[in-house]
Amino acid sequence: MPPIRYRVQANGPLRGTAVIQGAKNAALPMIGAALLASSGQTVLRNVPTITDVANAVELARAVGAHVEHHPADRLLIIDASTVTSPLLPGDLTRRFRGSVLFLSSLLYRCGEVIYEGAGGCNLGTRGLDWHYRGLVRLGARIEEKAGTIHITLGATAAADLYLDTPSHTGTENLMIAAATTPGRTVIENAALEPEVVDVARFLTAMGAHIDGAGTGRITVEGVDQLHATDYTVMPDRIDAGVLCMAAGITGGTVQLVGGDVLDAFGVARHKLEQMGVTLRPEGAVTTASRLGDLHPINIITDTHPGFATDLQPPLMALATQASGTSYIRERIHDARYALASELTKLGASIVIEGERATVIGATELRGDTVTAHDLRTGVSLILAGLVAHGETVIENGRMIERGHADLVARLRALGAHISREELPDTTRP
Template structure:
């Protein structure tokens, strides 16, 4: 039976206390996929976030033949990929999380072919799959569209010169993973600079890959014959950490984050939060976010790292509703990122959208009501808005939030938030 998840949020409390940052979602998913390349031994991943997308990745790894032990309480994942033999990535999973595309290359290498269902035929480009299969074609793979599926056969793979039109972190990780076991040298231009990409490169190099140039925009991969299982601790999730910092900021509180020095991973977001009046202090693996005075309005333009992360833009929009003045947010990465606007308007926010620019006039007195988490980032931003709204905010479609944030209720309750989770048939 399908269940609906709802979060009930009651505003009016300044959050104070300590929260543990979860492991990075955007590093965990490609590592789970890349672990399938090891033909012997057991890969051990630590600090794996207990989120829905990880659960789906585990399900997909098992489906293609891996033996996976997931100890959610210990944030520990053990993967034995020695028996991977099933080349089918079925639609019931590929349509449920975008990270499924990261399994294309590992399954191709292990099985000699891979079928990716649910791609949608002419919708390939809109699904953002084009750079994955074009890159594999440049490496020598044979690719066919079969209805709503893509069938890829390895053929004679050889290293090649590749590029990304835009520096997508998923595209970068996918092509790097593909090149690790491809004979010869592969050079990829215009790659993503996100810290999660560097963590994935470190993981692959520990497995025996030969990858250089991480963080420069130009990555060189010399193919190797095999990769080995290793143990690796996943870096902290900078988006999760950013949301917790904004939770402190929007409520006028102080939150101490434990789990890693994430400030350097924030990029431009660190400076923008400080301009708004949020004090960020770091001491080793501990970061403290404090707001004591009024929030100032801000201008941001989302961009690839180290620019302002598009994943933090909706949360900043919620924060900007409480700033004294007019803020301008320009979205350059995802055209659908303004799904939050209509939901915040239900709560009383004053926001208008003109093309790629959103204008937020604050401060607004928000009122609790029923709103919809249209996607992961919209959902967590509505939780933030609910923390300062009068009365109760009910965030429906809450399973979207659980795709990317673990232990939401327990972590926020520990900070003093009034939040609960409800499941309905």
């Protein structure tokens, strides 16, 4: 695919209405879980038009599923009755980390799965051991050779499982696996994220018996088989959070349409309001606005309902415009500060000491050429570009499109000066 570049220029406060996309972190496990249905067609609605979803669709097709993707309608139709291949090929799995969410379904459908490795953003130590250990506890056998994981289905039986850290992908994968494992499986220290709850509801709509989603202890009573269903993906709280911060950093007012997302924000809602960003829910519309100055803030990232690590980079961009010193402590991903050096190129004053970042504001940002090292860094640089003098050019823009759909069109509708360019692909002869 040709490289993508974004260009952003400040154009005053953003004003208008923006639609929140469907949740990436719910849609991806649902696509994987849909492969459990050996008959019928699963319909997924409000699916975000992002590259991670496109990659998941391609991966589902690679193992034999028939998938109709209607991006304009945000719709997927998945017929998994034709799934035959246990191979998750590396040229697809290394494009996105969500490929790990296909393991449990293929193991159930094919009796084995061959996994050639996960990709996605480089965020330090994001091990997958708890996925594998949990599957072993449920009766799987695992062999690793030259970077390839071969998992075979042994004598399956329910088990008491414990996650060392409340990983949302780990929790989702184990719920998917336990849904068709005979007996009563208990997942302790389960993730509390709203997307985990949404995936549990989706599995329940397929016929699974799951209790406790949204708490630290989830109980799954295994059933013989699951069936196809029709389900609407929840709104994306990270996408909504970024749009709220876009209103905040520009001093504008944005109406977010697509569902009440404030409860899903957790601590982030309160931190944004402490900074001076007003959030007002009215049914399915949330209004985000900022009239006065931005105030400095202290945050510590944590699992839900703590401050989401995915919202930490955009908050760092927001903090550069706050009148005073903000302190950020990143406790989830040890490589989440890639944004700091790029913001510094724009004139920000940021000091990194281990897991702590100190952001000294308010600073006058100046446009420059910067790089989206990962998804969240990229969208945060767009926020910075909305207030920087001159033009901000963001290279490696495809990273942004892994998690945000139609961002240029949505921001333009709010009055932003932003464009997207496809560059010549110099890797081809």
